[in-house]
Amino acid sequence: MSEVQGPVHVAAEVVATKRIGGYRHLTLTAPGVPERFRAGNFVAVTVDGHVARRALWVHRVRASSAFGPTLDVVVEVRGTGTAWLAAQPVGARIALTGPLGRAFALPKEAVSCLLVGEGYAAAPLFPLAERLRERGCAVSMVVSAPDEARLLSALEARRSARSVTVLTADGSVGQRGTPADHLDDLVRRSEADVVYAAGPPSVLRAAAGAAERAGAWSQVAVEVPTPCGTGLCHGCPLSVVGEDGVDRVVRACAEGPVVRGDRVRWDAL
């Protein structure tokens, strides 16, 4: 049972790359990973010459393609490691571990869902939207970014969501503003029963708060730097409040990255 669901450590191969806005998208074959993937999982990759690993969100999984099952990851260049990754050409092989972490929990019934994402970290919402749509859920999406270059896949969002709201902080495309400015209104209009969020802490916190005020559930994909990604190093602390009301520090990579929004101690993040 756990053997089938657990992560694998494999040599992934880059089969396609493209630059979209400010991000690099890599399409990878990674035997066993797409098959095990659930929306919200992430993968950890080895970067040449670096000890710590880089955690990447999975943006899309294809069950079959000319290369067999593949997965797409989104890379935002932030330092030498991510720059190396973004420069990998087709044919490059990268050690990859995944899928890792807890995935988004899916509702058992066909309920209304609002998906809120900002920047490249919005990636896991796209496979999530497809799963939810398959289950008959009414999916509304909010894709936001500081500017147009960092807006992830607003067009793709329109394919899987009933309604899509685009927000940019500088107003370069869509409505001007941040999720925090619009979320109460959006949660109400979408009549969401569940709010899913992925992005920086400010967006997650706004989503969790808006959900709570509207009496909806929320699940957030938290991004904490994960040195190993596999739960081994205890290097990615996430402060939460347990079911029993007691504060705990859990590993964002192993007990997260997806947690209930009302369980996160946002002030500690």
Add this chain to the structure above:
Amino acid sequence: MVAAGCGGTGRELAAYSGPDGLDGLDFVTRSITLDARMGGPGPRVEEVPGGLVNAVGLPNPGLEHFLATELPWLVRAGVRVVVSIAGSTMGEYADLARRLSRAPGVAGLEVNVGAPDEVGVGLFEVREPYHSASVIAAVRREFPADRPVLAKLRPDVSRIVEGARSCHEAGATAVVIGNAVPAAFPDGRSGGLSGPAIAPVALRCVAEAHRALPDLPLIGCGGVHDLRSANAYLDAGATSVQVGTALLHDPTTVARLRADLSRSHQEM
């Protein structure tokens, strides 16, 4: 052997351990304290050239919870469990040793007397060899003589012989060299450096300790990631090695190394 603090709770390694699973694996747990510890604030780990600086703060669920949940799982999986212990007083070390001596499935203890950040986390001060020796003696008194008590020292070249000798005289079965090297994060916070960067330092410590104390079993730890780096320690006089940071880089390292080492032993 999996080094303390680099194997999660042990379960996480199961997915990367090949067909034999964790059966027969020598596993040192992260340091267990009497009471639960949340660990330090983030960022706990930062990458530097050739290694990681860390100040994780020994997060662990406390002895009670460890005995109730984690230990039985590891024992059932066939893991040879060496429990790393850390205490804030001598009495705590003795207490931990006594209670772990009664827990079924504990193959041995590793006494963490070399943590680089012990001042910050309120552990018993063991920087002086005299102090570490008294901790080892207290643990040895409480733990059955037929099971090993390892002393894990920091790889401090100027003190290693003295430290290893006093731990040995106090009853340590073997000495693990070494722990993370005291270091600082780029922002100035105290931490410990681990990974390939410290291998030459730990190797020197192993060589010196072996020269001075040829009868004392030594376990090399620091930057071991493949057969070559493991053999460097064995050639310097270590009887075995621990794998730590390399697991964070590639979780299959231990499974690979176990296979490689047993193959090279068969060839010898």
